[in-house]
Amino acid sequence: MxxxxxxxxxxxxxxxxxxxxxxxxxxxxxxxxxxxxxxxxxxxxxxxxxxxxxxxxxxxxxxxxxxxxxxxxxxxxxxxVPRPLDAVRLGERVYPLRPLEVPPGAGCNLPEGLVPVGLPSPSLKEKPGSLPAFWYWESFLDWLLQDAPQDFEPKGHxxxxxxxxxxxxxxxxxxxxxxxxxxxxxxxxxxxxxxxxxxxxxxxxxxxxxxxxxxxxxxxxxxxxxxxRGGPPLPPLPEAVLAGLLRHRAARVVLLTPGFFRGAYLPEGKAFFGAEAVAAVVGRPVVVSGFDLAKERPKPSRRAVPAGSVYFLRLPEAWGEGEVRAFAERVWMQNLSEEDQDRKDGYGLAALGVWSGEPFRWEEV
Incomplete structure (x- = not known):
């Protein structure tokens, strides 16, 4: 509607x-x-x-x-839909942000098991340019279906x-x-x-x-x-996304509405229905409050993961086609927040995109 x-x-x-x-x-x-x-x-x-x-x-x-x-x-x-945060404009080109492999002897302050996310080359040091805050679905779908898009120009406003x-x-x-x-x-x-x-x-x-x-x-x-009544229907799960998940055993999850997770910006245990998060691109938290009509008092303030945030997942190798399809159907256009009431409120609506599963290696770029 x-x-x-x-x-x-x-x-x-x-x-x-x-x-x-x-x-x-x-x-x-x-x-x-x-x-x-x-x-x-x-x-x-x-x-x-x-x-x-x-x-x-x-x-x-x-x-x-x-x-x-x-x-x-x-x-x-x-x-x-809101702009996915794994897209950044440098000069005249739009680049994807992808997980980076941490070289031996190096470290970071991310939670154990997570790796940093960055650009494909350390030579890309220009000041980021602006991108449309909202992308038409056709442009967004094109971004989801490409792991390393070339000459990509999103359409939106x-x-x-x-x-x-x-x-x-x-x-x-x-x-x-x-x-x-x-x-x-x-x-x-x-x-x-x-x-x-x-x-x-x-x-x-x-x-x-x-x-x-x-x-x-x-x-x-x-x-x-x-x-x-009317309006655009919920987009169906693209078969090309499912094929990418089966081929690479990896995926991107993009939040289309803000989401709530027990692990702050991560689901509890870093797990999305059995798939494990290995990296994330997350914007500034959205502070959410409101008024509780039943209790007749303000709700406590909470911090939500903003729309556009992207999670890079690895799927278990033991999964067959049925398990991968079931995972995709549990994520695609579903509310992923961990609390039942948050899901009913519309928090955490998600889409799936392809990812090769291979992080960039710092020493080779």
Missing amino acids: LIEPRDPLIVRDGRPFTNSPGARARSLSFPLPQTVAGAYRTRRGLLEGLSFPEAAEEVRGLGIRGPLLAEEGEGGWRLL AGPEREVRTHVALSEWGAAREGALFQTSGLEFARKEKGAFRRLALALWPEDGKDLEGVYPLGGERRLAYWR
Whole structure:
């Protein structure tokens, strides 16, 4: 299903916002999964005649996958995903970051069993350039299917644009209060391309398949959004990815939404359903909090692995084709967070890519 904000969407970043003059309400660059999951569950519950907070625990069992970004195109809605963090631009070329073999006698402060990740040559020392924050699915899939892409140029854009509005506080008589200006920042779900505007929306996939339609609030200030059926389906597992896993007994796992793991940025025991993580490219943690409707109090702050993070895995050699396919199906477009409620909230949606399984050797580059 699709959620298209009618007004700029406010999803605050958690910094204090008071009624003091000059206050600014800042927005995240993209809504967290729990924000959209909470709005979906609340709307489902109200439509089914439930009352809150009494029914809060009941609706928490409604799982989702997403949200991801979607854009209206000539042939329908197109899917976009966050930029994978194993891609870096140097000059005019995009290079892949890959695991590096630590030479004898050298060491690092990574957890035991993990190796560093870097560029294929130490001569690549230019300042990294910018890449689109969101990639069209076709570009992203091309990146997943190539271990060492050549002449790769991702197609995408920066996503929803920030819109800042300046407001003034009113006195009890309805007049402007002297010096009481404040600002709110929201996300405009539209972008201008070649003189025309293209609509953007949030793509969401309820696990029970029940979509919603109508105009309902989403985010701060109860701003309205259009909720509708349709939109891009979840992409199926490419056979080329499965063939790469069988050939190399290795894989890349890319998070499309932030994820929670018991080992901070790693799953407990570094294991993904029997495959072992040997390296990772992880961005800055995303601090997540919120309000617990059932307990009527704020949730404790936690740190999530950001979307776009990449894990390099090795698969057991003893696995046959059936075990490899089962592993791929447990990862592809599934929520990988370790706690059941986090998975239901949409955290840890993942895709699979190919990797040769062979790290770069420092002494040869």
